[in-house]
Amino acid sequence: MSEFLLLLLSTALVNNVVLIKFLGLCPVMGVSKSMDSAFGMGLATTFVITLAAGASWMLDNWLLQPLGLGYLRILTFILVIAAVVQFTEMFIKKSSPGLYQSLGIYLPLITTNCAVLGVALLNVEQKFSLFKSLLYGFGSALGFTLVLLIFAGLRERVALARVPTAFAGAPIAFVTISLLALAFMGFSGLNV
Amino acid sequence: MIAAILSLTILGAALGIILGVANKFLQVEGNPLVDELIAMMPGSNCGQCGFPGCSGAAGAIADGSAAPTCCPPGGKALATAIAAKLGLTLDLSDMADDGPKIAVVAEELCIGCCRCSKVCPTDAILGAAKQIHNVFREACTGCSSCVEKCPTEALSMKPVPVTLQHWVMPKPALA
Amino acid sequence: MGFMKLFKHVLADDWGVHPDDHKRPAADQPVRVMPVPAKLYLPLQQHLGGAARPSVLVGQKVRKGELIAEAQGMVSAPIHAPTSGTIVAVTEITAPHPSGLTLPAIILEADGADEWISLQACTDPFALPAAEIGQRVAAAGVVGLGGAAFPSAVKLIGASRAKVTTLVMNGGECEPYLSCDDRLMRDAAEGIVDGIRIMLHATGALVALVGIEDNKPEAIAAMQAAAALYPTVQIRPVPARYPMGSEKQLIQVLTGIEVPADGRPADIGVIVHNVGTALAVRAAVREGKPLISRLVTVNGHCAANPGNIEVRIGTLAEEVIAFAGGLKGDGIGLARRVMGGPMMGMQIPHWRVPVVKGTSGILAFDTAEVAEQEPNPCIRCSSCVKACPMGLLPLEMSARIRNEALTDAIELGLKDCIACGCCAYVCPSKIPLVQYFVHAKGELAAQDRAKLRTDATKKLAQQRQERLEREAREKAEANAKRKAEREAAAAAKAAAAPQEVTS
Numbered sequence: 017m018s019e020f021l022l023l024l025l026s027t028a029l030v031n032n033v034v035l036i037k038f039l040g041l042c043p044v045m046g047v048s049k050s051m052d053s054a055f056g057m058g059l060a061t062t063f064v065i066t067l068a069a070g071a072s073w074m075l076d077n078w079l080l081q082p083l084g085l086g087y088l089r090i091l092t093f094i095l096v097i098a099a100v101v102q103f104t105e106m107f108i109k110k111s112s113p114g115l116y117q118s119l120g121i122y123l124p125l126i127t128t129n130c131a132v133l134g135v136a137l138l139n140v141e142q143k144f145s146l147f148k149s150l151l152y153g154f155g156s157a158l159g160f161t162l163v164l165l166i167f168a169g170l171r172e173r174v175a176l177a178r179v180p181t182a183f184a185g186a187p188i189a190f191v192t193i194s195l196l197a198l199a200f201m202g203f204s205g206l207n208v
Numbered sequence: 209m210i211a212a213i214l215s216l217t218i219l220g221a222a223l224g225i226i227l228g229v230a231n232k233f234l235q236v237e238g239n240p241l242v243d244e245l246i247a248m249m250p251g252s253n254c255g256q257c258g259f260p261g262c263s264g265a266a267g268a269i270a271d272g273s274a275a276p277t278c279c280p281p282g283g284k285a286l287a288t289a290i291a292a293k294l295g296l297t298l299d300l301s302d303m304a305d306d307g308p309k310i311a312v313v314a315e316e317l318c319i320g321c322c323r324c325s326k327v328c329p330t331d332a333i334l335g336a337a338k339q340i341h342n343v344f345r346e347a348c349t350g351c352s353s354c355v356e357k358c359p360t361e362a363l364s365m366k367p368v369p370v371t372l373q374h375w376v377m378p379k380p381a382l383a
Numbered sequence: 384m385g386f387m388k389l390f391k392h393v394l395a396d397d398w399g400v401h402p403d404d405h406k407r408p409a410a411d412q413p414v415r416v417m418p419v420p421a422k423l424y425l426p427l428q429q430h431l432g433g434a435a436r437p438s439v440l441v442g443q444k445v446r447k448g449e450l451i452a453e454a455q456g457m458v459s460a461p462i463h464a465p466t467s468g469t470i471v472a473v474t475e476i477t478a479p480h481p482s483g484l485t486l487p488a489i490i491l492e493a494d495g496a497d498e499w500i501s502l503q504a505c506t507d508p509f510a511l512p513a514a515e516i517g518q519r520v521a522a523a524g525v526v527g528l529g530g531a532a533f534p535s536a537v538k539l540i541g542a543s544r545a546k547v548t549t550l551v552m553n554g555g556e557c558e559p560y561l562s563c564d565d566r567l568m569r570d571a572a573e574g575i576v577d578g579i580r581i582m583l584h585a586t587g588a589l590v591a592l593v594g595i596e597d598n599k600p601e602a603i604a605a606m607q608a609a610a611a612l613y614p615t616v617q618i619r620p621v622p623a624r625y626p627m628g629s630e631k632q633l634i635q636v637l638t639g640i641e642v643p644a645d646g647r648p649a650d651i652g653v654i655v656h657n658v659g660t661a662l663a664v665r666a667a668v669r670e671g672k673p674l675i676s677r678l679v680t681v682n683g684h685c686a687a688n689p690g691n692i693e694v695r696i697g698t699l700a701e702e703v704i705a706f707a708g709g710l711k712g713d714g715i716g717l718a719r720r721v722m723g724g725p726m727m728g729m730q731i732p733h734w735r736v737p738v739v740k741g742t743s744g745i746l747a748f749d750t751a752e753v754a755e756q757e758p759n760p761c762i763r764c765s766s767c768v769k770a771c772p773m774g775l776l777p778l779e780m781s782a783r784i785r786n787e788a789l790t791d792a793i794e795l796g797l798k799d800c801i802a803c804g805c806c807a808y809v810c811p812s813k814i815p816l817v818q819y820f821v822h823a824k825g826e827l828a829a830q831d832r833a834k835l836r837t838d839a840t841k842k843l844a845q846q847r848q849e850r851l852e853r854e855a856r857e858k859a860e861a862n863a864k865r866k867a868e869r870e871a872a873a874a875a876k877a878a879a880a881p882q883e884v885t886s
Contacts, residue, residue: 251845252841281836282833283837284826284829284830285831285834329844330843330844331843332843346839347840347843349840370482372428372480372484374829374832375825376822376826377821377822377825379784379819380822
């Protein structure tokens with residue numbers, strides 16, 4: 017049990033998908049202007065990553081490896097991810113038009129969010145079991161959502177501050193997120 | 209080779225069918241957002257935004273081709289309400305609020321032709337044929353559609369004078 | 384020790400600020416009565432609510448105390464002639480307001496006779512029914528003399544309906560520089576206590592708590608002596624601290640009950656009146672005298688001879704200052720003209736602004752007192768948070784207002800802000816915090832008005848649509864009817880014609 021908990025914690029914090037592995041930076045910069053849309057994006061991405069991690073594990077272990085089609089891995093994974101994202105998009109459009117509007121182009125772009133493909137590929141590389149892959153996917157997604165929320169909160173504060181003109185907008189956001197990355201590096205010293 | 213082709217084809221087909229079924233169940237009729245926006249708009253179809261009527265503007269705002277600030281009669285209140293609905297961040301500072309304007313009839317020029325009162329979207333112009341017309345200040349939205357119709361240029365847009373009741377303390381200059 | 388001290392500091396309700404009060408020597412000078420000036424300028428809107436409607440004609444002769452403008456609407460107050468004379472004009476004059484905009488006013492030329500109309504006196508107000516007192520107060524045009532100028536009768540009548548149990552009398556006078564209430568309590572304590580008893584009778588309240596700041600020992604002594612016989616009128620010294628005279632703060636200090644955020648004092652069974660109002664209520668009820676004069680403090684470093692002056696409503700500030708002894712060095716070094724208190728009063732553009740019912744002071748400040756300074760960036764010292772008597776976060780609110788995020792500012796409690804100015808006063812960076820809040824509140828009010836307007840427009844557009852449809856339908860119906868008639872006529876003709884042939 018503690019092994020699973022450890023896996024969850026270490027994927028969320030120590031090996032944070034955004035700030036340590038630098039995967040999925042595009043939505044982190046793009047959808048972090050307000051806490052509300054950041055939370056929606058986090059939920060959507062969590063859903064996609066977890067589902068895609070499980071689905072790709074199944075495809076890899078039950079289809080590709082028995083048939084010796086390892087070279088089709090990326091292609092199939094992208095196919096699965098695209099389908100899951102499409103489904104998520106339809107679901108959000110139906111259930112929450114406001115969130116759909118505020119996520120805008122970043123919602124279909126989850127397809128190309130490298131965190132999603134990255135997690136699926138890392139699962140294969142580390143030869144996890146199905147349950148562990150799901151946990152790994154969920155943990156990574158949790159880390160992604162956490163960073164997105166923290167960063168959105170910071171950006172909301174930065175928006176109120178009077179930033180020198182040269183730094184206004186994206187530059188101050190980059191400075192902020194790099195400081196956040198430094199902070200997350202501190203977790204690597206965690207002896208758990 | 210054949211296994212690869214077959215497996216990808218089957219996979220693609222299966223996912224396609226799943227999405228097709230899901231699409232059927234999650235079908236959205238029209239854009240509910242546009243309907244909500246139309247309900248928020250003034251509904252006078254005055255055309256100041258440059259769209260044919262309020263529903264046109266609502267559609268344009270919903271798909272992002274128009275800013276929420278495009279409705280002058282709605283003013284800042286409407287703009288903030290729409291922005292909250294759509295989750296947009298809004299820069300109200302570029303919404304030039306040079307005060308509302310209303311139509312005013314120059315009585316010495318009016319010939320009582322009734323052309324203006326026919327186009328007024330809010331029936332704000334009072335007057336019968338061959339009688340001097342006048343504008344209900346409270347009902348005029350300042351859309352200026354009457355100004356173009358007037359054959360004698362008796363109608364003009366005048367800023368509403370600021371009164372003690374309407375005065376707003378200016379925002380302090382940036383420190 | 385250190386820890387306990389810190390703990391105490393956290394728990395103490397040390398809201399508000401302690402500015403130098405500058406009340407003396409003006410407060411210790413005896414009241415001077417200013418003679419009636421040649422012309423009086425009486426704005427139609429001297430109170431909160433609807434403006435009064437003039438009921439006199441230009442050229443009409445009026446006597447002192449005669450009604451010249453009647454109340455209009457639920458919340459309004461009439462205006463009476465402060466002296467006898469002739470109405471010379473109804474025109475626009477500069478309002479006692481920071482905008483410098485004008486407002487309509489009646490101009491009265493005094494004839495010097497100062498002759499009263501016949502007054503309806505009443506020897507025993509306690510025999511009158513409460514509603515009758517309310518009517519008398521309303522007819523006399525009495526408004527809150529503390530500064531907000533809310534029509535007193537509306538409050539009195541509302542209180543008797545709302546089952547108010549406690550009448551809080553505001554003798555705090557927490558604004559620095561002002562001493563008119565102090566002077567009134569020293570000189571007319573008997574009358575004030577009598578007025579308070581009349582108000583108790585009118586509202587049905589059981590007890591009156593008179594809050595007086597402890598920097599006015601003479602006023603407290605005078606009031607205690609006057610109220611000694613009446614157990615229902617209790618004099619309660621309160622610590623001197625700004626804004627002690629704000630109704631929510633005074634209620635909390637005197638009764639221990641906090642007024643809810645979106646509620647009014649009446650919701651917790653309390654109403655607040657100013658001590659000056661009590662005197663005006665007494666005059667209105669006992670003698671039938673309308674509110675035509677008031678005590679005004681002339682103060683500030685530029686005033687040559689500060690003091691309290693009894694002034695007719697409508698006198699120009701210019702003339703009041705001249706009577707009080709003018710300005711030092713003929714106004715050299717004058718940096719700011721203020722009507723009301725220095726914290727919440729109105730900065731006025733020039734002295735040709737009339738004294739209205741709510742004017743408590745005319746202040747002439749020099750550069751040292753104003754001490755204008757360029758604002759610096761916020762250093763997050765949180766002095767404003769500590770000073771805010773409403774427990775709000777001024778620095779956070781102002782940052783949001785600066786970014787036009789009014790909704791966020793409302794979430795932080797913008798609507799509870801009483802605009803007392805404590806935050807701006809304590810700010811070491813001199814950020815004009817309270818100006819942000821006043822601006823934002825005005826902006827919100829404007830948005831509310833725009834919202835109402837949009838709704839009205841929508842209704843009008845719908846009605847027009849309905850009208851057009853109805854007209855089209857009626858036209859079509861009329862056409863159809865005419866066509867049917869024509870056809871019927873033609874058919875009848877056709878039916879009649881062959882018969883003639885056959886016959």
